[in-house]
Amino acid sequence: xxxxxxxxxxxxxxxxxxxxxxxxxxxxxxxxxxxxxxxxxxxxxxxxxxxxxxxxxxxxxxxxxxxxxxxxxxxxxxxxxxxxxxxxxxxxxxxxxxxxxxxxxxxxxxxxxxxxxx
Amino acid sequence: xxxxxxxxxxxxxxxxxxxxxxxxxxxxxxxxxxxxxxxxxxxxxxxxxxxxxxxxxxxxxxxxxxxxxxxxxxxxxxxxxxxxxxxxxxxxxxxxxxxxxxxxxxxxxxxxxxxxxxxxxxxxxxxxxxxxxxxxxxxxxxxxxxxxxxxxxxxxxxxxxxxxxxxxxxxxxxxxxxxxxxxxxxxxxxxxxxxxxxxxxxxxxxxxxxxxxxxxxxxxxxxxxxxxxxxxxxxxxxxxxxxxxxxxxxxxxxxxxxxxxxxxxxxxxxxxxxxxxxxxxxxxxxxxxxxxxxxxxxxxxxxxxxxxxxxxxxxxxxxxxxxxxxxxxxxxxxxxxxxxxxxxxxxxxxxxxxxxxxxxxxxxxxxxxxxxxxxxxxxxxxxxxxxxxxxxxxxxxxxxxxxxxxxxxxxxxxxxxxxxxxxxxxxxxxxxxxxxxxxxxxxxxxxxxxxxxxxxxxxxxxxxxxxxxxxxxxxxxxxxxxxxxxxxxxxxxxxxxxxxxxxxxxxxxxxxxxxxxxxxxxxxxxxxxxxxxxxxxxxxxxxxxxxxxxxxxxxxxxxxxxxxxxxxxxxxxxxxxxxxxxxxxxxxxxxxxxxxxxxxxxxxxxxxxxxxxxxxxxxxxxxxxxxxxxxxxxxxxxxxxxxxxxxxxxxxxxxxxxxxxxxxxxxxxxxxxxxxxxxxxxxxxxxxxxxxxxxxxxxxxxxxxxxxxxxxxxxxxxxxxxxxxxxxxxxxxxxxxxxxxxxxxxxxxxxxxxxxxxxxxxxxxxxxxxxxxxxxxxxxxxxxxxxxxxxxxxxxxxxxxxxxxxxxxxxxxxxxxxxxxxxxxxxxxxxxxxxxxxxx
Ligand code: HEM
Ligand SMILES: [Cu+2]
Numbered sequence: 001x002x003x004x005x006x007x008x009x010x011x012x013x014x015x016x017x018x019x020x021x022x023x024x025x026x027x028x029x030x031x032x033x034x035x036x037x038x039x040x041x042x043x044x045x046x047x048x049x050x051x052x053x054x055x056x057x058x059x060x061x062x063x064x065x066x067x068x069x070x071x072x073x074x075x076x077x078x079x080x081x082x083x084x085x086x087x088x089x090x091x092x093x094x095x096x097x098x099x100x101x102x103x104x105x106x107x108x109x110x111x112x113x114x115x116x117x118x
Numbered sequence: 119x120x121x122x123x124x125x126x127x128x129x130x131x132x133x134x135x136x137x138x139x140x141x142x143x144x145x146x147x148x149x150x151x152x153x154x155x156x157x158x159x160x161x162x163x164x165x166x167x168x169x170x171x172x173x174x175x176x177x178x179x180x181x182x183x184x185x186x187x188x189x190x191x192x193x194x195x196x197x198x199x200x201x202x203x204x205x206x207x208x209x210x211x212x213x214x215x216x217x218x219x220x221x222x223x224x225x226x227x228x229x230x231x232x233x234x235x236x237x238x239x240x241x242x243x244x245x246x247x248x249x250x251x252x253x254x255x256x257x258x259x260x261x262x263x264x265x266x267x268x269x270x271x272x273x274x275x276x277x278x279x280x281x282x283x284x285x286x287x288x289x290x291x292x293x294x295x296x297x298x299x300x301x302x303x304x305x306x307x308x309x310x311x312x313x314x315x316x317x318x319x320x321x322x323x324x325x326x327x328x329x330x331x332x333x334x335x336x337x338x339x340x341x342x343x344x345x346x347x348x349x350x351x352x353x354x355x356x357x358x359x360x361x362x363x364x365x366x367x368x369x370x371x372x373x374x375x376x377x378x379x380x381x382x383x384x385x386x387x388x389x390x391x392x393x394x395x396x397x398x399x400x401x402x403x404x405x406x407x408x409x410x411x412x413x414x415x416x417x418x419x420x421x422x423x424x425x426x427x428x429x430x431x432x433x434x435x436x437x438x439x440x441x442x443x444x445x446x447x448x449x450x451x452x453x454x455x456x457x458x459x460x461x462x463x464x465x466x467x468x469x470x471x472x473x474x475x476x477x478x479x480x481x482x483x484x485x486x487x488x489x490x491x492x493x494x495x496x497x498x499x500x501x502x503x504x505x506x507x508x509x510x511x512x513x514x515x516x517x518x519x520x521x522x523x524x525x526x527x528x529x530x531x532x533x534x535x536x537x538x539x540x541x542x543x544x545x546x547x548x549x550x551x552x553x554x555x556x557x558x559x560x561x562x563x564x565x566x567x568x569x570x571x572x573x574x575x576x577x578x579x580x581x582x583x584x585x586x587x588x589x590x591x592x593x594x595x596x597x598x599x600x601x602x603x604x605x606x607x608x609x610x611x612x613x614x615x616x617x618x619x620x621x622x623x624x625x626x627x628x629x630x631x632x633x634x635x636x637x638x639x640x641x642x643x644x645x646x647x648x649x650x651x652x653x654x655x656x657x658x659x660x661x662x663x664x665x666x667x668x669x670x671x672x673x674x675x676x677x678x679x680x681x682x683x684x685x686x687x688x689x690x691x692x693x694x695x696x697x698x699x700x701x702x703x704x705x706x707x708x709x710x711x712x713x714x715x716x717x718x719x720x721x722x723x724x725x726x727x728x729x730x731x732x733x734x735x736x737x738x739x740x741x742x743x744x745x746x747x748x749x750x751x752x753x754x755x756x757x758x759x760x761x762x763x764x765x766x767x768x769x770x771x772x773x774x775x776x777x778x779x780x781x782x783x784x785x786x787x788x789x790x791x792x793x794x795x796x797x798x799x800x801x802x803x804x805x806x807x808x809x810x811x812x813x814x815x816x817x818x819x820x821x822x823x824x825x826x827x828x829x830x831x832x833x834x835x836x837x838x839x840x841x842x843x844x845x846x847x848x849x850x851x852x853x854x855x856x857x858x859x860x861x862x863x864x865x866x867x868x869x870x871x872x873x874x875x876x877x878x879x880x881x882x883x884x885x886x887x888x889x890x891x892x893x894x895x896x897x898x899x900x901x902x903x904x905x906x907x908x909x910x911x912x913x914x915x916x917x918x919x920x921x922x923x924x925x926x927x928x929x930x931x932x933x934x935x936x937x938x939x940x941x942x943x944x945x946x947x948x949x950x951x952x953x954x955x956x957x958x
């Protein structure tokens with residue numbers, strides 16, 4: 001039935017920010033652990049260490065991914081009149097979860113510049 | 119205009135309708151009362167049992183505090199003290215806090231959503247009885263000197279066979295593993311119930327905050343509990359069969375336990391706190407008589423906390439020597455999670471500021487909670503700072519922090535909830551006068567007991583010591599703490615008196631809406647919940663829809679009777695709550711109760727190594743479960759029914775909207791989470807002890823084995839898909855044959871892989887590597903056993919003519935589980951056979 005599909009797609013969209021955040025966190029954590037366990041932290045590329053590279057790439061992808069979902073939802077929210085509360089609610093939540101996830105991602109990324117790696 | 123025309127159904131309703139409704143939903147009497155399944159009964163048993171465990175764990179706490187009151191006390195010895203603090207922590211976390219909030223959900227949610235009951239009432243009953251029997255037996259281990267003594271987080275190697283011989287740790291492992299399973303059963307019930315059983319019109323944005331909190335809560339259980347189930351299983355395998363997961367010399371690592379345990383353990387704190395916060399978000403608006411300020415922000419906070427709290431587990435491991443940068447990730451995430459918690463606190467304060475707070479007992483408890491919880495949050499931010507954590511790690515500072523968060527964040531709201539929702543369940547509300555005493559004694563007692571512990575902690579008093587010497591200067595502070603603990607005890611005693619004097623559950627008349635609250639659980643109700651199911655237009659329908667209670671009572675809304683002649687409720691769509699179909703529901707039955715006792719007996723006998731009787735009860739439990747589900751999937755036996763307002767709903771559906779399908783999907787998410795933790799464990803052990811891993815393909819079984827195993831599983835899945843097609847055209851012999859074929863194929867896949875590993879000489883006791891490989895096989899073996907039982911069960915139903923083109927929910931669920939098992943098996947094969955070849 002359409003209701004089930006509707007639910008799955010809407011839920012995934014609504015939670016996309018947080019899901020991306022979770023993927024980012026998992027990848028960054030596991031990649032760092034592997035690099036440190038295997039002693040690769042000294043590897044450098046253009047003077048920048050592997051861990052910093054990996055974190056930078058993962059963060060760029062994650063932030064990009066969140067924006068791809070967040071911006072259209074933001075626009076929809078802005079355009080929509082108040083006649084139907086539920087879709088507006090879902091758009092609002094999409095934007096808000098995205099924004100919270102952006103904050104958390106940036107927060108997790110910052111220490112790479114400040115803290116010794118392993 | 120005629121009032122009747124605005125409503126789905128016209129009144130007056132036929133005379134016999136209400137009496138039929140009453141008769142159908144009436145609880146069984148006499149001995150059969152045990153088989154009752156109504157949420158209002160099971161919910162109260164469930165809350166009551168959780169509260170009993172709170173009392174028992176509280177008595178243990180008082181024993182500990184008495185022991186610590188003066189230096190060099192010898193009331194309890196070292197060994198007893200260890201058992202008592204382990205039992206206290208375990209009971210509070212696993213047998214009180216989680217079940218208590220789950221129980222409240224079972225009790226309140228259906229009425230709050232104007233459903234007649236949650237979708238799987240027998241599952242709730244099963245979960246309750248298993249918890250009741252298993253929990254009490256677990257507690258009794260204390261009287262036989264058999265209680266675990268490794269602390270509530272049971273770190274190996276302390277708890278492994280070498281340092282904890284005897285059965286004590288096994289009680290913890292099997293007992294807790296088992297309690298987790300019942301928690302998952304209740305979580306399935308709650309997820310499906312919140313998503314599919316809401317009043318028409320109660321779209322996601324009109325759902326009471328409490329429903330959101332319970333949804334997030336159940337979702338977190340789905341992801342977090344499998345981790346603890348896995349680590350308890352691993353430790354039990356190590357203890358019973360010496361599979362060395364946590365033994366460093368053999369390529370295991372005790373840190374694996376810590377990772378898995380805290381991946382569960384930190385979210386656990388929020389699992390306990392979020393439902394309490396949800397309840398606070400119901401109490402405050404009622405007591406101020408204003409809508410909750412920032413509803414959307416609060417939803418954001420609940421869901422956001424649910425996610426972010428999973429990234430915190432390592433903050434319990436700051437002192438184990440992880441890479442510095444990794445610790446910063448977790449430190450940062452620990453601070454990020456305080457953002458949503460802060461949002462909630464501000465929303466509550468803003469709501470209070472928007473009106474005038476009536477200082478009733480629930481409101482007082484809420485204020486106490488706000489005060490204590492904010493303090494606990496502050497010390498939490500303090501211990502999230504790595505250097506401070508190094509200083510106070512494992513001191514009484516942590517004990518103070520954790521009780522501020524748990525007692526403040528959960529017990530205070532819970533007592534508020536007891537006072538708030540008592541008139542929902544009882545013929546009399548609890549006493550406002552005694553309630554003030556309860557609240558005052560608990561608040562003063564709590565702060566007297568726990569505030570000094572911050573200082574004892576900073577002075578260096580370690581946690582989990584049974585005594586200390588007089589010279590260190592901790593005695594006055596400890597005496598004060600003990601005095602405070604007894605004040606809390608006095609508060610709880612007054613509460614018990616209040617219960618005895620005023621609490622009158624299971625009566626046809628209820629005290630009802632004494633607070634003038636706005637949500638649906640306050641509608642007049644009987645065993646059948648509400649007389650008719652209203653259309654909801656706002657978040658506080660009782661405030662915004664005048665006469666709602668009276669119209670519901672008169673049967674003007676949907677489904678005023680019992681059109682199918684049995685119990686039923688309406689299933690609505692998960693986003694905007696449009697009525698979809700009628701869900702027939704079971705009445706009470708002995709089978710879930712017997713199955714629950716069988717399951718509990720199985721686990722307990724296993725603990726004391728009585729394998730044969732344990733197996734007997736295991737088989738008994740499975741038989742009872744099969745007998746119980748045999749009555750489900752009744753098929754389209756009833757024509758569509760008219761629920762009023764021109765809406766006619768089917769009584770049976772299959773496919774993606776069937777509620778049993780939703781439960782199956784939830785179960786698959788739980789399973790996937792378990793398997794993901796297993797994959798993590800594999801790679802974790804590989805990074806800490808690569809020396810034990812095969813290099814390249816040489817010391818692995820020949821590729822022919824995994825290829826054959828994978829091939830056999832794929833063919834069995836294909837057989838299932840073929841069965842599905844054959845069923846569509848009602849070709850019954852083909853259905854039965856291919857079902858019978860699929861089962862041995864899947865079992866063959868398992869045996870092939872097992873034989874492949876065995877014949878190269880690998881034994882699970884060899885190393886951490888070998889142990890984890892055999893765990894992958896064992897877990898797959900468990901899934902295949904379940905799939906095989908389901909396959910044979912489906913076959914049996916087909917032989918009995920209970921499955922056909924229209925009536926196929928049973929088959930569909932079996933097929934879904936089957937495909938899941940096959941995919942999981944393929945991933946497992948890839949994990950075990952490809953990783954060493956490509957990464958080694
Ligand atoms: C009546 C109020 C309570 C008192 C007086 C109390 C007292 C204590 C004491 C003395 C300890 C042992 C500290 C040590 O020796 O290390 C302890 C540990 C603990 N308590 Fe409580 N407690 C109370 C309520 C609670 C509640 C409501 C919860 C949870 C919902 C809880 C959870 C824990 C946990 C998890 C531990 C750690 C056990 C361990 O170290 O393994 N307590 N408590
Ligand atoms: Cu934590």
